[in-house]
Amino acid sequence: MLTSPTADQLLVWYDHSRRLLPWRAPPGQLADPYRVWLSEVMLQQTTVAAVQPYFRAFLARWPKVEDLAAAPVEEVMQAWAGLGYYARARNLHLCAKTVAEWRHGRFPDDETALRQLPGIGEYTAAAIAAIAFGRPAVVMDGNVERVMARLHAVTEPLPKAKPRLKALAAALTPSERPGDYAQAVMDLGATICTPKSPACGICPWTGGCAARAQGIEASLPAKLEKPERPTRRGIAFWTTAKDGSVLLRRRPPKGLLGGMMEIPSTDWRPEAWTLSDARAEAPITAEWRLLPGVVRHSFTHFHLELQVAAAKTGSGTAARGVWCPLDSLDGQALPTLMRKVVRHALAKAYERGTL
Template identity: 80%
Template sequence: MWTPAAPDALAAALLAWYDRDRRLLPWRAEPGQLADPYRVWLSEVMLQQTTVAAVQPYFTAFLKRWPTITALAAAPVEQVMEAWAGLGYYARARNLHQCAKTVAQWRQGRFPDEESALRQLPGIGDYTAAAIAAIAFGRPAVVVDGNVERVMARLGAITEPLPKVKPRLKALAAQLTPETRPGDYAQAVMDLGATICTPRNPACGICPWRDACAGRAKGIEASLPARLEKPERPTRFGIAFWLLAKDGSVLLRRRPPTGLLGGMMEIPSTPWRTEPWNLDEAAAEAPLAPAQLRDGWRLAPGAVRHTFTHFHLDLGVAVARTGASPQARGLWCPLDRLDEHGLPTLMRKVVRHALAKAY
C-alpha cells in the first residue's frame, strides 16, 4: 500500500490551507472553537446523500423551529417529517427524531463523546459517529465520506474500484489523521474534496497536497476513484388517485411508518410493482369505488417519473370527483393548503401533473 511521506507535514499543509480558505457553513464553529454537538449531528444527518446547498435552508429552518435537541425531541414526529419534506431518504428523519428522544430522555440532552457510544444511537453509523467525535469533541476519529474517499484514492493512486477498496482508503485516511485539531482536519479534507479535488476537472494546481499526490504524478487523478459499473435500475409502476371533493379539496393520506416515504403524507396510490397497472385492476386499490364517484376513475395523460436509489418509478394519475358527502379514509385538504402537509418530492410531482393534465 502506498505510504504518505511525512504525514504530519501533509496534515499541517492542509490545515494551513483550511485556515485561509475554509467554507463558511452555518453548523461550523468559529476558528479555535469546538462545534455544538447538536448542530454537528443535525448537519451530518441532513448531509447524507444530499448537497450542502440543498441542506443549508433546511438546517436553518430546523434550528429556528427546534433550537435544542430537547425541543426537537418534544416535537411530534409528524411535524419533523413534514419539515424534512424535500430532503429525501425519509428514514433519516424518523431516526433523527428517535435519536433526539434518546439523547433527551436518557442522556439529559448530552451527546456521548466517544465513537463507540455514538454508534449506539438511532441513525448514527460509523461515519456520523466519527464526524461528531472529531468535530464536536476533538477526538482523533477517522472521518471518511465520499469526498475523503476520492481525495485518498487520488493521493495514493489507488486504482482498485469502489466499494471493495473502501478499507484501504480508510486505512490511508487513518495514517494522515492528526492528534491535534482532528475536527478541523476532518472538515478540511471534506472541503478539499468538495472545492478542489472535485469529481470532474480537479484544480490540482492550487491543491495543498499537489506535490505529494501520486495520482497527479501518474496523470491518472481524474479517473479516480475507480468504480464498478452499476447495474441498470429497474422500473416499477403504480397509479396515484387524485380525488377531488365537491368543495375542491383533494384527498391525502399518511403512508405506513416504515418503508419508502414512511410516515409521509401522500396522494393515495396503488402498491408499486414490476408490472404496469391497468385502470380496472387499480380501482380495487382506490380510496373510493367507482359507484361512489360522479363519473368513475379516468387516467390523466402521461405519467410521473421519479427515481429512487434502487429503482425508477412510473406513476400514472387517475382522477375523479366525489359527490357531496365523500366517505374516504384520509384527510381532505384544500388545494391552497397542500404546502402545509410537507408532501415529499414524488407527491409534489403528482400534484403538478394532476393540476396540469387532469382537467
C-alpha cells in the first residue's frame, strides 16, 4: 500500500545527503541571490560538473553583481566561451547592469519582479525566490519533472504533461524551508531518481512512488519522439598572415552564437558547398585550399558539418575581420565550435605545410 509522500521526508534525506556545490549556502542559511542567479543561468542546458569551474572563475573575477556589470561585455563573452547558448551570456551581462544601475545591486525577492529582469524566465525566477529569499515558489526543471512523473505515475508524455506536473509539485512545496526543498528535489533527481536505472531502494519517497509500485518507473517521464535534426554545411576560412596572425570576425549580436568571435565562414545551408561557390564569401581574395576532414558540431536544432579552407596572405592585408596573433587565440571569445575549427586547421594545415 502506498504512503503519501511528504516534504518532511525529503528534507530529512536532504539534510544528510545534500550535494556540496559552490553556490549553495551552509545549512540553515539563505544563499546569496547573486550566486544563485549566476549558477542557475549557467546551469541551463549544462551539467553541474561542467558549470563548477566556470562559476568559480566568474566569482573570482567578478565577486559582486556590480563587478560583473562594470566589466566589458567582450570580457564576459570570452569568460563564458565553452558553456554554449551564448545569448545567456549577453543577457547575464545586461541583467547585471540592470540590477547594479537600477536596483542598487539588489535582486528583487519575488518571482513577478524577478521575471522582469533580462534573461530571467519562469524557472530561474522561482529558483532565486525560493533558494535566496525563502519564498514557497515551485521550481521546475528536468529533474523535478522526472521525480513528479514517477512519484504520481503520470504517463502523459512531455511537454503536454508539464502543467499537471507543476500542479503536483506545487501541492508538495512547503512554506517552511522552500529553498532547501527545491534543491532537495533537484538533488533527488540528479543522484537517485536518475533518467536510467533509478536507485529506488534508497529513495526517501520509494514508499509513496506510484510508478515504482507499478514497475514503470524507468519508462517515465514519457516523451514524444523528437524529429531527426537536419544537417547544415559550410566552409570556414582559415586565413593566416606572414607574421602568424589569424583572421577572426565577430558574429552579429543577435542570433546563434551572437556576439562571439569566429573563424569567418560561408552561410550554413543544407546543400554542400564547393570551394568555387564559397570563394565569393571568403574574407579575402587568396589561393584557397580545402584541408582534409570535416569539423562536426551539434546545436539544439541541427547538426553542422564544416570543411576548412586555408590560405596565406601578406601582413596588413585588408580583410573583413580582425587579425589575432596565433598565441592569443585562447583569450578570444571563441565558442566551442570555433575552437574545434582552430584545432582542426592547426593539425591539418601544418600537416600539409599549408602554413
